Amino acid sequence: MIHKRKDESFMMKKTSRFYLIPLLSLIVIGGCATHTRYVEPTGPRTLVTSEINIQDFSYAAEDMVKSLLVSGSLDKTPVQPAVLAISRIVNNTTQQIDTDMLIKKIRVALNQSGKVLTTTTMGIGGIAEDPLAKDIQQEKEFYADKKEPQPLPDYTLSGKIIEKRDSQNNIRQVAYIFQLSLTDGRGLAVWEDEKQIAKQGKQSLIGW
Numbered sequence: 563m564i565h566k567r568k569d570e571s572f573m574m575k576k577t578s579r580f581y582l583i584p585l586l587s588l589i590v591i592g593g594c595a596t597h598t599r600y601v602e603p604t605g606p607r608t609l610v611t612s613e614i615n616i617q618d619f620s621y622a623a624e625d626m627v628k629s630l631l632v633s634g635s636l637d638k639t640p641v642q643p644a645v646l647a648i649s650r651i652v653n654n655t656t657q658q659i660d661t662d663m664l665i666k667k668i669r670v671a672l673n674q675s676g677k678v679l680t681t682t683t684m685g686i687g688g689i690a691e692d693p694l695a696k697d698i699q700q701e702k703e704f705y706a707d708k709k710e711p712q713p714l715p716d717y718t719l720s721g722k723i724i725e726k727r728d729s730q731n732n733i734r735q736v737a738y739i740f741q742l743s744l745t746d747g748r749g750l751a752v753w754e755d756e757k758q759i760a761k762q763g764k765q766s767l768i769g770w
Contacts, residue, residue, distance in 0.1 A: 623667035
């Protein structure tokens with residue numbers, strides 16, 4: 563009888579261990595799982611950090627597009643819509659950022675307004691944004707019966723993103739200045755604007 567009880571006790575421990583291992587695995591996996599949800603890119607639930615984020619690009623692009631359209635600068639070309647080429651956008655901040663996040667939002671809004679068509683076959687140093695489109699254009703020009711020069715853009719868009727940091731007591735502030743210039747075929751800046759976005763926070767919380 564003693565041996566039988568020992569065997570039963572051993573079997574109970576083994577069975578408990580058999581069920582305990584998967585249970586512990588579920589607890590570990592459940593503890594590591596993250597709760598993710600969708601948020602609006604410009605909504606109040608997006609994270610606010612000291613770095614440039616998608617909200618900053620959205621705010622800057624929206625304000626600058628409104629300013630450019632209201633100025634009427636794009637309405638002065640003899641042929642509508644005007645053709646726009648993107649020039650250099652200088653990143654003068656301490657961050658590695660993709661300036662196309664700003665420019666793409668501006669381009670989309672301008673194209674949707676019907677005021678502008680953006681060329682993707684011209685770029686700084688002859689580097690096209692869309693190399694295939696440039697090759698197709700050159701092929702068409704080569705085989706055309708009547709050689710016509712490639713139409714030049716009516717405007718170019720250039721700009722700079724600047725960062726400025728300040729502190730007072732335990733409050734840290736970082737400001738981002740978005741600057742854009744629209745230049746016509748004469749080399750004159752026919753429109754310029756800038757948008758400033760400033761963020762503040764305590765050093766202990768944000769760690770600037």
